[in-house]
Amino acid sequence: MSKASALRAPPTNQLLDALPKDEYRRLAPSLKPFPLVFGEVIYEPGDLIRHVYFPTSGIISLLAKVEEGGTLEVGIVGREGLVGMPVFMGVKTSPNHAVVQGAGSALTLTAAALRTSTSDGQSLPRLLQRYAYSLWSQLSQSAVCNLNHPIDARLARWLLMTRDRMGSDEFQLTQEFLSNMLGVRREAVSKAAGALQDKNLIRYSRGTLTILKPASLAALACKCYRTIKREYDSLLAK
C-alpha cells in the first residue's frame, strides 16, 4: 500500500528520471512541455505517431476499439511511462486510441528524436525495453481480469490504479467514460459505483469522483491490482 505521502509526487517523469545525468542533458533540449487536457485524443488507431509523450502528471489511457462504438482500456500510462511505444518498436503508427484520462502535463519528443536517441548503446533503450515489459504485464493481467472478475472488483481495481497514477483521490470521470474503460455497459457501472458509494468508499456526482477509503476499496478489488502494482514497483526499484 502506498503511503499518502507518496500520492503527491513531484512533476517529473520516472523514465526520464532514471536516465544517467549526461544522457538526460543530451535529451533535454528536445523535450517540449505539453498540457494534457481532459478528454483530448492523443492518437487515433492508424495515426502516424509524430510525438511521444512522457507524462509528468495526469494519465493517458490506451484504448482498443470493440467493433461498433465500444472500447476497452488496454493500458494506463502515467508518470512511470511513455505514450508512443510503437515508435521505439520500429512501427510508425498507433494501434490504439490514446486519450487523456486525467488532466496534467507531459514532456514530448518528436518520433525522430526518440528514434535517434535509442539507436545506440544508451540507457534509454534498456529503460524502454523494461517499460515495454511492464506494460505487457499490465495488459496480460488485465486480460485475465476482464474475462474472469465481476464488474465491482474491476471497478475497484481501476479506481485504485488511476489514483496511484494521478497522485490524487479526486478525479473527473463519468459513468459513460468508465464503461468504455472497463468494456461494460454504462448501466452496469451505475450499479457497481452506486454500491461503492452506498458503502461510503467513494463519492461522485456529475463527472467528479472522490475516493474516500482507498484501503477498503483495495479489499474489494481483485488481486490483479496487487499483482500489477507489485510488478511495476519491482521494475522501478531495479
Place this chain on the structure above:
Amino acid sequence: MSKASALRAPPTNQLLDALPKDEYRRLAPSLKPFPLVFGEVIYEPGDLIRHVYFPTSGIISLLAKVEEGGTLEVGIVGREGLVGMPVFMGVKTSPNHAVVQGAGSALTLTAAALRTSTSDGQSLPRLLQRYAYSLWSQLSQSAVCNLNHPIDARLARWLLMTRDRMGSDEFQLTQEFLSNMLGVRREAVSKAAGALQDKNLIRYSRGTLTILKPASLAALACKCYRTIKREYDSLLAK
C-alpha cells in the same frame, strides 16, 4: 487467406531468417536444436529463464494463470517468433507459463548469449522490438476478443491461428486443453466444438483434431483473426 502451399513451411525460424547473413553466422554456433514435445512445460511463472526458444516448427503457448486451476492463453508463438522475450527486456524470469502446444522443434540460445547478441547495434534487437510489438498487438486484440465474442467465434479463431502456425490441418488437443486456452469451461468447448463438427468444418476424437474447411471456419471466426493476421503479415513483410 493463406494458400494451401503456404501451409507446409520449411523448418526455419523467421526471426533468425530475417537476420543479415553475417550476423546469423555469428549467432549460429550458439544455437542448439531442441525437440518440442507435446505438453512439455518450458517455463513456469517465476522461473529463471535459462534458454530462449526459436521454434522452427510446432507451437508454444504463453498462458496466464487464473487464480485456482484455470489458465488463459495470452500469446501463441510459432515459427514467426521467440519464447523468452523477458530476457530481451531485461527481466530474468518468466511471468507466464509457456507450454508446448504443438509438437515440433526449436533452436535454443542461452539467455546470456541472447543478451550479448542484443547489446550493441545489431539487427537482432530491432527485430525483437518489432516482434514484441506484434505479440503486444496479439495480446491486445485477444483481450478485446475474450471479453466480447462468444465462445464459438473464439474457438474458430483459435483453431485457425494454430493451423497457420502449425502448418498443418491436424493437431493434438483435448477439450480440456482448449478450455484452458480460451479460458472457459470444458463443457462449453464440448458444445462449441460439437457444433463445428456437426457442420463438418472440423473432425475430432480423443485428442486429435482435424480442420476440414478452413475457409468456412474463417467465416465463423470473429474479425479478430483477420486483424491479428494482418498485423503479423505486415510486420513480416517489413
Place this chain on the structure above:
DNA sequence: CGGCTTATGTGTGCTGGCGCACAGACTGCC
C-alpha cells in the same frame, strides 16, 4: 425563470456462460 443537455438511477426480460452431476465411449494395460 425555463428549457436544454448531460449525468445518473431503475426496471424488465433475455441469454451466454457457469457449476455441478453424471453418462457414455474409447484406449491402454494387466
Place this chain on the structure above:
DNA sequence: GGCAGTCTGTGCGCCAGCACACATAAGCCG
C-alpha cells in the same frame, strides 16, 4: 477379457451482464 483412466456428451438450475426503455436530477445558459 476386464478394469481403469481419459476423453467427450448432456442436462438442469443459476446468475451476471446485456439490450432496451425510461425516469430523475443536476448543471448550463439564454
